[in-house]
Amino acid sequence: MDLYEYQGKQYFARFGISTSPGGVADTVDEAVAQAEAAGYPVVVKAQVKVGGRGKAGGVKLAGDADEVRLHAGNILGLDIKGHVVRRLWIEHASDIAKEYYASFTLDRQAKLHLGMLSAEGGVEIEEVAETNPDAIAKIHVDPVAGLSEEAAREWVDRANLDPEAREQAATLLVRLYHCYVEGDCDLAEINPLILTPEGKVHALDAKVTLDDNAAFRHPEWDEFAGSDVEDEREARAKARGLNYIGLDGSVGIIANGAGLAMSTLDVVNQCGGSAANFLDIGGGANADVMAAALEVINSDPAVRSIFVNIFGGITRVDEVANGVLEALDRVDISSPIVLRLDGTNAVEGRALLADHLSDTLIAEPTMLEAARKAVSLASA
Numbered sequence: 001m002d003l004y005e006y007q008g009k010q011y012f013a014r015f016g017i018s019t020s021p022g023g024v025a026d027t028v029d030e031a032v033a034q035a036e037a038a039g040y041p042v043v044v045k046a047q048v049k050v051g052g053r054g055k056a057g058g059v060k061l062a063g064d065a066d067e068v069r070l071h072a073g074n075i076l077g078l079d080i081k082g083h084v085v086r087r088l089w090i091e092h093a094s095d096i097a098k099e100y101y102a103s104f105t106l107d108r109q110a111k112l113h114l115g116m117l118s119a120e121g122g123v124e125i126e127e128v129a130e131t132n133p134d135a136i137a138k139i140h141v142d143p144v145a146g147l148s149e150e151a152a153r154e155w156v157d158r159a160n161l162d163p164e165a166r167e168q169a170a171t172l173l174v175r176l177y178h179c180y181v182e183g184d185c186d187l188a189e190i191n192p193l194i195l196t197p198e199g200k201v202h203a204l205d206a207k208v209t210l211d212d213n214a215a216f217r218h219p220e221w222d223e224f225a226g227s228d229v230e231d232e233r234e235a236r237a238k239a240r241g242l243n244y245i246g247l248d249g250s251v252g253i254i255a256n257g258a259g260l261a262m263s264t265l266d267v268v269n270q271c272g273g274s275a276a277n278f279l280d281i282g283g284g285a286n287a288d289v290m291a292a293a294l295e296v297i298n299s300d301p302a303v304r305s306i307f308v309n310i311f312g313g314i315t316r317v318d319e320v321a322n323g324v325l326e327a328l329d330r331v332d333i334s335s336p337i338v339l340r341l342d343g344t345n346a347v348e349g350r351a352l353l354a355d356h357l358s359d360t361l362i363a364e365p366t367m368l369e370a371a372r373k374a375v376s377l378a379s380a
C-alpha cells in the first residue's frame with residue numbers, strides 16, 4: 001500500500017524523523033485555515049500517489065492567504081499523470097540550502113536492505129542514477145545486524161553531504177532505517193531531504209510504501225487503507241478477495257496462478273493484443289471465485305473479449321467450469337469468453353461446458369489458439 005505524502009510524514013514522525021508542521025485540506029477554506037495554523041510562508045502540496053508533483057504544478061509556495069486561495073484553487077482538481085487532486089497538504093515552508101536524497105528498500109538479489117543516499121537530491125533519483133551514478137552512495141544493511149550510527153556516519157561521509165549536515169543526517173538515517181524495518185515498509189524515501197540555511201536537516205517529502213503482507217501486525221494501518229482512492233475495478237476485486245491489476249488493453253484475462261497469468265499476458269501480446277487486466281484467481285479456486293472474477297472483468301467497459309486460461313492443479317477444472325456457468329447465469333456477460341481448460345479434471349470440466357458452447361462461449365484446445373481467438377475477438 002502506497003501512502004500519501006502527508007501519511008508518510010505522519011508515519012515518519014512516529015520514528016522521530018523531523019518534518020515541517022502542517023495539516024491536510026480538502027477545500028480552499030480549509031487550506032487557508034491550515035496555512036494560518038502552520039504560519040506563513042507555507043507550501044501548498046497536491047496529495048496524489050505519484051511523483052513529480054512539483055514539475056506538474058502541484059507544489060506551490062504561498063506568502064499570504066490570497067496566495068493560498070489562488071494555489072489551493074488551482075491545485076484542487078488538477079490532473080497529475082491521471083491522478084486527480086482531491087486533497088492538499090499545507091505546511092510551513094522551509095528555506096532550502098541543499099537538497100539531498102535518502103531511501104531504504106529491499107535488494108532482493110543481495111538479500112539485504114539497500115540504503116541510497118545522494119547529495120544531489122530534489123530531482124528524480126532515476127535521473128541521477130543515469131547521468132551521475134557516482135553521486136549515489138549505497139549501503140547494504142544486514143537485517144540481523146541492523147544499521148549502526150557508526151555505519152550511518154561512514155555512509156554520510158561517502159555521500160559527501162555538507163559537513164554541517166552529516167551528524168544530523170546520520171541520526172535521521174538510522175531513524176529512517178527503523179521506520180523502514182519496524183514500520184514494515186517496502187520503500188521509505190525522502191526526496192528532498194534538506195539542509196536549511198540555519199543548518200537543520202529535515203524531510204520535505206515522504207514516499208512510503210507499506211508491505212501489505214505485514215498488515216496483520218499493524219492494526220494502525222487501517223486508517224491509511226480507508227483514505228485510499230484506488231482504481232474502481234481494483235477495489236471491486238479486492239472486496240471479493242481477488243488478485244487483480246487493471247491495465248490498458250482490451251482482452252480481459254483470468255488465470256490461476258501468477259505465473260500463468262503473466263505468461264497469458266505475454267501470449268496475448270505475442271498475438272498482437274493487449275491485456276485489460278491481470279487477474280489471478282489463485283490455486284484451489286472454486287466456482288464462486290470464478291464467477292466473481294468474471295463479474296469483475298465484465299464490469300470493465302474497455303474489455304472486448306475475456307480469456308479464461310486455467311491449468312488445473314489443486315484447482316479443479318470442473319469447479320472452474322461450474323463457476324463459468326454460474327457467472328453466465330448470474331450476470332449478463334457482455335463480451336465473448338474464450339476458454340482454455342487443462343489439467344486436473346479437464347475432461348469433466350469440458351464436458352460440463354460442451355452443451356453451452358456458442359459464438360460467445362468458445363473453447364480452444366491450447367493456450368496459443370485461445371489467445372489468438374481472444375485477440376481476434378477483441379479487435380473485431
Ligand code: GDP
Nearest residue numbers: 043051052053054055059093094122191192205
Ligand atoms: P515531488 O515533486 O512530487 O517530489 O514533490 P516534493 O515534495 O519533492 O516537492 C517538489 C519540490 O518543491 C522540492 O524538490 C522543493 O524544491 C520544492 N519545495 C517543496 N517544499 C518546499 C518548501 O518548504 N520550501 C521551498 N523553498 N521549496 C519547497
Ligand code: MN
Nearest residue numbers: 052191192205
Ligand atoms: Mn519529492
